[in-house]
Amino acid sequence: MNPDQKKPIVYLSARQVQGCTELAKQLTFFGFECRIFIKQSALLAAMYTEPPFAVLFGEEGLEGSSVEETLLLLQKLSRGPVLYITSALTVVEQIHYVKLGVTDFIYIPLDIQKLIDRLDVLLEKTQNSPYRVLIVDDSETMGRASGSILTQAEMQVQLIKNPLDVFVSLERFVPDIVLMDVYMPQCSGDEMAKVIRQQTRFDSIPIVFLSTETNRNKQLMARSMGGDDFWVKNMPAEELVASVTMTCARYRSLRRWMCCDSLTTLLNHTHIIEWLEREVKRSQKEALSLSFAMVDIDHFKKINDDYGHAIGDKVIKILARLLRHSINGEGAVGRYGGEEFAVVFSETSMIRAAQKLDSWRLRFTELIQMSDDIQFPVTFSAGIADLKNGMNAPQLIDAADSALYQAKHAGRNQVGLCQG
Template sequence: MNLPKMPMVYFVAPNAEHYQDIRTQLQLFGFDCQVFTRNSAILAAMHTQSPFAVVIDELGLAEMSGKQCVPLIGKLSKGPVIFLAEAHSVAEQIELMRAGVSDFLPKPFNSQQLIDRLDALQEQLRPDPFRVLIVDDSEAVARWTSSILTDAGMLVKRIQNPLEVLFQLERMKPDIILMDVYMPECSGDEIAKIIRQNTQYDSIPIVFLSTETHRGKQLMARSMGGDDFWVKNMEPEELVASVSITAERYRQLRRWMTRDSLTALLNHTHIIEELEQEVARAHQEFRMLSYAMVDIDHFKMVNDQHGHAVGDRVIKCLSRLLRGGMGKPNAVGRYGGEEFAVILSEQTLMRAAQKMDELRQSFSQLTQVGMGGDEFHSTISIGVAQLQDGMTAQQLIDAADRALYQAKAAGRNQVGLAH
């Protein structure tokens, strides 16, 4: 199997050795890195391989300053250009932006600041396509709507029988539901009311599509659980814009409802909900499932010695590593404090333990920076359990928790296995 290439980051700086540690840190978080100290080398590289981002130190290269490098690199770069500087006036920043700089980072900086910025830029440049569920008994109308939205880059599923909607909601997890009002089996407002009985779907917008123009009937349908009412056969551009605006607004709302504010991982409630759904699916489809509990070793000591701000950075550092290691945004959650939960779908106990041990080793290699600039390393203990026949989600959590306790009792910085 061919592994995906890591995003490449080019550094423009007078001294390559200074960036060696930063390069190592970036690689642990899934970014490749090259440092260039001469103008001819960076320009040749830009022509050969376009990087994900370019980071320019204000000290520049051996033959020119950072400011002098910006216009040339800005013209060649297809991605963000980040400028490192101790201080710049607003006028100087505007001048650099006009020359091609897109972001600024203060000096001295650490790798965590840069990784935070690169993560944010990746999310902006690679948004997940909107998932749209169309519920309409008219095959022709559903096909037309689906075609328009699919051509706009959305993932669309259409069903004619509204009684299948709960099954599709669980499988697809759409960003928006487009539903006909009048259908033979039942009305759209009746199905909307059923959907709203399930609190896990509260944040999914339901938009009615109908030829109904009577305002009173539209309001009645919305009172049953719908969020908006659009007239069928609107212009394609208007349909795409309306779906995009509504889906994006509710996606952001769901993010605030379901995510931990510090780490952007699923919060305690929603990682448990995700695990319950995975457990049910594993039992129904006879799939393997493992679950891990992760705890930062001696975290109180980190807060006491370095301060809570540094402790928060350590938590963010681990959360980013876990999220990147799993590849699925809903596979990792903040269980509470310095504890994290990881869902390992279709993984045996030993394979899951191996995966988590690789992440444990990677985390121990990361250099953390204290308030005074002092460097230190943190470690984690992990407990892993595999789902057994008849086991509930809570029993799986308890098994992983006992395995975590075993890892701590054995000296920490290791993986414990449930038996």
Template sequence: MSIFTKRLIYFVAPNIEQFAEIGRQLHFFGFEYKAFNRNSALLAAMHSEKPCAMVIDETGMSDISTLECLPLLKKLYAGPLFLANFGLGVDAQLAFLRAGITDFIAQPLNLQAFIDRIDLIDEQDNPSPFKVLLVDDSDTAAKWTASVLSGAGMVVKHIDNPLTVMPYLANFKPDILLLDVYMPECTGDEIAKVIRQTPQFDSIPIVFLSTETHRGRQLMARSMGGDDFLVKNMEPDELIAAVTITAERYRRIRRWMTRDSLTGLLNHTHVIEALSREVTRAHKESRPLSYAMVDIDFFKRINDQYGHSVGDRVIKSLSRLLKQSMPNPDAVGRYGGEEFALIWSDHTLIRAAQRTDELRVLFQDLAQSNADGHFNASFSAGVAQLKDGMTAQQLIDAADQALYQAKAAGRNQIGLSSNR
């Protein structure tokens, strides 16, 4: 568990008033901030509450320079230390790096770039544990494998019947499948071939586990859809390393396949797949489900007036706000261009509309930066609720029609599907 308070940022500078607006904007993305202009106050705060990141002005504080305060500060704090500066030479950068600065960020502070850096650091320092689905009819062998991998911080689910693997793949969503080769119900290579016939699972890594040491038989099994072949009862460190390498590679590939490159949200194809799964679940379990289509108002005008780079930052600011505000970050995707999709599981139409409107208010208050200062953007949205017999595409069409009504009524508002 991290020793840092996840969403708190410290700003350190002679003039702390310069960070007031930055702090207000950070609040929209779920961050809190504190600013310090005296060394004693900063050190006292460090003893009671450590931040997830710290930004230090290149000149330091009113009573001490940055290079003077860093030695003691580094003894109290092991997190990322950003130096806010107006451009430093190589010699100066090396001096700050040697004193403990971990990263540099330009003044005036670009909020979006700064949050991107924090997100990247947090993702690298706090990766979610790998999820391993283990299919093995031998309880003894499975317990040993699960114990080794769980001890390395992985989440392991064991099933002993390969014929039940498909629903576990869908619900557990593993990063890797460890599959025994010889089982009474069917062989591992047979079930691997079945799994590879399902597009949803055709890229998940399948690693065979067996006592088989004949290289030719191992290669034959891999030709049926496996990615690797591990001999049972191998050294624990080797097992952990093999699973980690394969799972990490899969995560990188899957992120590239499923995520929009600009926003990091689910891309068009995969947000529709996510909605389809939720529609199936809602029908099966008789649970409410609503869907919202969000569209940035006058986005072409923003691009024309401020340039496409500013337009991209507007898209990224909305995507981050949506991702951090939704109950499930995978319930939001970039539908295309300036359009976003929100999946409100277990929400009625009215509740989903209320939640979407709360996001609308937050977004319109968010300052968007450009070369001449700041401006504000807004979005319109259409919300629809799933009805009996309705398909995912019909739900999308209903929300799209409600979005059209919101735009026709003047934009910067929420439209509700008339089919309610």
């Protein structure tokens, strides 16, 4: 995790939750800052001074108050979810606690991976970035009017007058949606949409035509050229905001399923390679450093054989989450295949990338892996290479793969550097 970015804070409020200290340690490993409270007074004081992202509250309550009393106070003070740790509850009891402000129930014995997955989902809801809207309209007045409305709705807007500049904005601005005028002097909106659709990497970006055109046949013709919808210009502000919001939300969800691996939610094989290819071109054009790593879980077949494929999948998810949160926007992580991962380190030298990767390796070895009541160690090996003059993406992958082989051959649980 980027040291400049503050970790999400979790308050663990419980007197007798089994393994309370160990739970806090595991949460810390996964990128949360965890603080433990056993007294209500201390918890409430902390809630006033530094409200957490989430509260984990044990069924035995805190010193100095009943469970119900503390939950009612948390309901007034908490800005985020309250997760109730309990052994078992009836439906009637669950409804009772929901009325007291509980948002989720976590059952004992605790499954740390399920808890982390749930916290991730809740955290993602609070961290969604603003929708990015690209407006293509030769009328600056009309474009600015729509842009102003969407900016006031806390969206990020970029306006271009010349549709021939659209590809630069698609590459650099990376919009969630394109709002395009139909009638422009350089080319029509439907013609530009057809050209955009020739580039498969932009397939998941919705293109919506904006026009005063009310002829239904002409609208349908325009949509057949590559547009996803047709909206009439000068629609009420609230309708424009609602339409953009719903469309962006739907397509973000679709993009996630199109681009991401279903088990880990990392970029899938195709899209991590596409990401690397874009970074190679950008790095060569702008003379930037670029490093690439292959990461492989050690003795993974033995894990599956000894503990079962469900445990193997769990180990994959744990490493995926560690890699995803560790890269923290400074590159990209994808599932290359099976138990193998690919990491793109943007604007990073090989030595610096290796230092980061080795620190992640050490963190991974400290995580507790469990199968029933059996603890077992898991490690990973990695190989890393940097972009040389004239090198393309496949060659960079091969170089990192060779470095990974060296790390495996040297005994595993280490980071190998590409030689030469």
